[in-house]
Amino acid sequence: MVQQPLISLTCRKDKSPLMDTSNDLVFDASVLSHERNIPNQFIWPSEETPKPDSTEELVVPLIDLSLYHSQETGLVRLVRSACEQHGFFQVVNHGIDPKLLQEAHRCAEMFFQMPLMEKQRAQRKQGESCGYASSFTGRFASKLPWKETLSFRFSDQKQKQKQSIVRDYFVDTLGEAYRHTGGIYQKYCEEMSRLSLDIMEVLGLSLGVDRAHYRAFFEGNDSIMRLNYYPPCQKPEQTLGTGPHCDPTSLTILHQDDVAGLQVYIDGKWRTIRPRANAFVALSNGRYKSCLHRAVVNSRVPRKSLAFFLCPQMDKVVKPPGQLIDAKNPRAYPDFTWSALLNFTQKHYRSDMKTLDAFTDWILRQGQKL
Numbered sequence: 001m002v003q004q005p006l007i008s009l010t011c012r013k014d015k016s017p018l019m020d021t022s023n024d025l026v027f028d029a030s031v032l033s034h035e036r037n038i039p040n041q042f043i044w045p046s047e048e049t050p051k052p053d054s055t056e057e058l059v060v061p062l063i064d065l066s067l068y069h070s071q072e073t074g075l076v077r078l079v080r081s082a083c084e085q086h087g088f089f090q091v092v093n094h095g096i097d098p099k100l101l102q103e104a105h106r107c108a109e110m111f112f113q114m115p116l117m118e119k120q121r122a123q124r125k126q127g128e129s130c131g132y133a134s135s136f137t138g139r140f141a142s143k144l145p146w147k148e149t150l151s152f153r154f155s156d157q158k159q160k161q162k163q164s165i166v167r168d169y170f171v172d173t174l175g176e177a178y179r180h181t182g183g184i185y186q187k188y189c190e191e192m193s194r195l196s197l198d199i200m201e202v203l204g205l206s207l208g209v210d211r212a213h214y215r216a217f218f219e220g221n222d223s224i225m226r227l228n229y230y231p232p233c234q235k236p237e238q239t240l241g242t243g244p245h246c247d248p249t250s251l252t253i254l255h256q257d258d259v260a261g262l263q264v265y266i267d268g269k270w271r272t273i274r275p276r277a278n279a280f281v282a283l284s285n286g287r288y289k290s291c292l293h294r295a296v297v298n299s300r301v302p303r304k305s306l307a308f309f310l311c312p313q314m315d316k317v318v319k320p321p322g323q324l325i326d327a328k329n330p331r332a333y334p335d336f337t338w339s340a341l342l343n344f345t346q347k348h349y350r351s352d353m354k355t356l357d358a359f360t361d362w363i364l365r366q367g368q369k370l
């Protein structure tokens with residue numbers, strides 16, 4: 001039998017001068033997950049690769065949302081301390097139907113198990129944030145992530161107009177056979193949007209901001225949902241599923257399957273967050289830091305995670321609430337729009353732990369009013 005080529009190389013002509021790309025490689029998980037010789041592009045520098053001590057578990061506070069009405073003060077205090085310490089907590093009793101979660105994972109499994117060509121019908125285009133990506137072979141030249149992703153847009157505003165843009169995306173891109181899958185993710189995103197607004201309310205209270213402030217700000221949110229699939233890797237100590245980064249979005253609600261892999265950087269060490277997590281980061285003029293995290297892979301089983309990135313409407317001006325600004329706490333970032341930040345992460349800068357600072361320098365350098 002002729003072995004399929006692992007990677008095919010051709011040169012791109014449309015190089016963006018600001019991205020560190022690019023060769024057209026193909027990451028075919030069905031082949032690469034058995035390969036013992038990892039192509040160079042997927043090997044991370046040894047100072048960034050996972051060390052055995054990072055499997056040590058970090059115990060993160062559990063926020064029981066069912067206690068919100070009866071024990072608001074205690075809950076708000078717990079959230080404040082989690083966000084001040086590491087910007088990370090797990091949410092339980094959030095009202096999301098476990099059957100929906102299960103079905104969302106099952107549909108992801110089904111999609112990623114499809115042959116590469118079938119998945120490529122939803123291929124993400126250069127510079128766009130949505131679609132299927134088998135690793136980011138066309139986007140970056142080195143330190144490639146050992147993962148496949150399927151990303152799509154959710155709009156709360158469209159939902160209010162009774163449009164199901166997630167379900168329509170699946171049907172329009174992949175065909176009628178994906179109507180059920182699309183419907184599941186439509187429902188999942190609607191639930192995530194609702195949960196995000198609840199969490200933002202608690203976050204606002206924990207910062208001393210009006211109860212309604214963040215809920216109103218994210219009304220009509222234009223968010224991104226991403227299915228992450230990490231195939232097994234025969235040399236997991238040389239690779240990373242998702243490199244170290246702070247999400248540049250407002251809040252992330254992440255659901256992992258039962259395979260460990262999410263790690264956060266705390267007190268100079270990488271630590272594992274046990275699966276079952278709903279993890280989040282917050283944007284609040286830098287008062288709460290977005291936590292540094294990554295995903296590692298393993299040699300035995302695939303791992304999945306579902307990430308809902310809460311984002312404001314594209315052209316809404318992002319700025320901190322007035323109550324957070326005074327002489328002691330001056331503005332940390334200039335006004336900006338999510339549309340400009342998204343464009344920056346997709347076309348000009350590979351998101352890492354410094355995305356917001358790099359973005360701030362970029363807009364100030366351009367002297368643009370956003």
Ligand SMILES: C=C1C[C@]23C[C@H]1CC[C@H]2[C@]1(C)CCC[C@@](C)(C(=O)O)[C@H]1[C@@H]3C(=O)O
Pocket residue numbers: 145242243244245246247248249309342345346350351352
């Ligand atoms: C706006 C976004 C860019 C990324 C997806 C969302 C939020 C996090 C970003 C990301 C996960 C950070 C690590 C690098 C990245 C390229 C990835 O590995 O997926 C980032 C996403 C992206 O640019 O597609």
Ligand SMILES: O=C(O)CCC(=O)C(=O)O
Pocket residue numbers: 226228242247254256261262263293294295304305307
């Ligand atoms: O898969 C994970 O556990 C983390 C993924 C992640 O950080 C992301 O998609 O931004």
Ligand SMILES: [Fe+2]
Pocket residue numbers: 245246247252293
């Ligand atoms: Fe992330």
